[in-house]
Amino acid sequence: MKKGLIFRSTGKHYEVLIDDVMVSCSLRGKIRLSGLRTTNPIAAGDWVQVEVAEDGKSGNIISIEERKNYIIRRSVNLSKEAQIIASNITRAYLVVTLTFPETSPGFIDRFLVSAEAYRIPVTLIFHKMDQYENREAVEEFAKMYEKIGYQIIYSSIESGEGIEQLAKEVENGVFLFSGQSGAGKSSLISAINQNDDIRIGDVSEWSGKGQHTTTFAELFQMKENTYLVDTPGIKGFGLVEIPREEVGHYFPEFFQLLSECKFSNCMHLNEPGCAVISAIHSGACSESRYNSYVSIIEDDLEKYRKS
Ligand SMILES: Nc1nc2c(ncn2[C@@H]2O[C@H](COP(=O)(O)OP(=O)(O)O)[C@@H](O)[C@H]2O)c(=O)[nH]1
Ligand SMILES: [Mg+2]
Ligand SMILES: [Zn+2]
Known part of the structure; x- marks a missing residue:
């Protein structure tokens, strides 16, 4: 078994760099990943374990190492x-x-x-x-x-x-x-x-x-x-996997203000005493960022939840 790095794939075949040699690999069987439903089980940047054929030119991907991110x-x-x-x-x-x-x-x-x-x-x-x-x-x-x-x-x-x-x-x-x-x-x-x-x-x-x-x-x-x-040109970027209460944590400037909101679980939507909304009004935070925030919660995540 050898460790390799996925360089590219077509969905069926994978080019894997193993000991400085590019090996054409396929995926035998199913690789199960913790509940994640993806169209591609393996992506560029993944580290995998490969059973390399005797000629050294092809191989089978046996398992995938845990992703850092x-x-x-x-x-x-x-x-x-x-x-x-x-x-x-x-x-x-x-x-x-x-x-x-x-x-x-x-x-x-x-x-x-x-x-x-x-x-x-x-x-x-x-x-x-x-x-x-x-x-x-x-x-x-x-x-x-x-x-x-x-x-x-x-x-x-x-x-x-x-x-x-x-x-x-x-x-x-x-x-x-x-x-x-x-x-x-x-x-x-x-x-x-x-x-x-x-x-x-x-x-x-x-x-x-x-x-x-x-x-x-x-x-x-x-x-x-x-x-x-x-990466391929992407037209849109729909978010997945993020609970709606958590979206605000990923806007660093909003997250920083959360402790100043009246409610510790403030979603910055229409709660009284919201420090984020005050910051938008005073111009300390950007309105365009806030619009994205609301649109992610009301649009992306709603669609995702309903599907
Ligand atoms: N004026 C200008 N055109 C650029 C620059 N960089 C790339 N382009 C052009 O933008 C177009 C798209 O570039 P490309 O690298 O294929 O974009 P990709 O789809 O993001 O990979 C091509 O026609 C490039 O020649 C730049 O710095 N200035
Ligand atoms: Mg390109
Ligand atoms: Zn708030």
């Missing part, structure tokens, strides 16, 4: 089925473009809640900075998140801004790049990756097997012990 999203509206995007993430980079294409605050906040729930640190990358005529507007929006405690990077492939910093930061770990389709995830990954051949393994053979690049996340090895995860 993962990013999950509801795969279809009104469905309880969820998709694990990637697991065992050291830091997530959320690539944000405010206009090309538009990334909505709701999308950003849902991603942040998801990451907070599993304690995955997030950096917001405000990308394609070369394209903005009004840089100040982007910075003003970004500073709202900086104030809450998220790291911010401004970047552009065109001007080179932020690229060197980003390349230096990704060191030792699995670094996820997420964001809306067309935001520039794949471009950023190739820009910071010094390896000429970032795809290890026989890609020509692999790419015939399905649309893995558009459906599933995939790992790239940047250097030893450093992996970058490219």
Whole structure:
């Protein structure tokens, strides 16, 4: 039995890095995971135990090691089925473009809640900075998140801004790049990756097997012990698994105020003496964050509960 790291999958086949060799694996039987209903039992970033065939080129995945964390999203509206995007993430980079294409605050906040729930640190990358005529507007929006405690990077492939910093930061770990389709995830990954051949393994053979690049996340090895995860463009980000009373815990600036609310179990909706609502009124907290909060509770979680 050998331990390996899942690089990519089509849902049926898995490319697993074992002792620096890419082995094409399949999954025999069912792998049971604690009550989690997912469309994919194994995701990029998972560590697995593999029984490797004698020729060393193929293998069977026997078991999966416990995940340190993962990013999950509801795969279809009104469905309880969820998709694990990637697991065992050291830091997530959320690539944000405010206009090309538009990334909505709701999308950003849902991603942040998801990451907070599993304690995955997030950096917001405000990308394609070369394209903005009004840089100040982007910075003003970004500073709202900086104030809450998220790291911010401004970047552009065109001007080179932020690229060197980003390349230096990704060191030792699995670094996820997420964001809306067309935001520039794949471009950023190739820009910071010094390896000429970032795809290890026989890609020509692999790419015939399905649309893995558009459906599933995939790992790239940047250097030893450093992996970058490219994710498929996602249009929406439905939340799962979070009890509605807990959503407020994953908005750090609201959670901080909870002890000042009149009720210790305040949901910050219409309770009297709510410190969060006062903070929204005084401008200390952002209204757009609050709108996302309410929409997650009233929209996502209601749909999830009813399904
Ligand atoms: N102007 C500009 N365009 C960029 C930048 N980065 C990426 N793009 C373009 O944005 C489009 C989408 O990029 P891609 O990396 O495929 O996005 P992904 O869907 O998030 O992987 C492509 O046409 C890129 O050339 C940038 O910094 N500035
Ligand atoms: Mg891409
Ligand atoms: Zn409150």
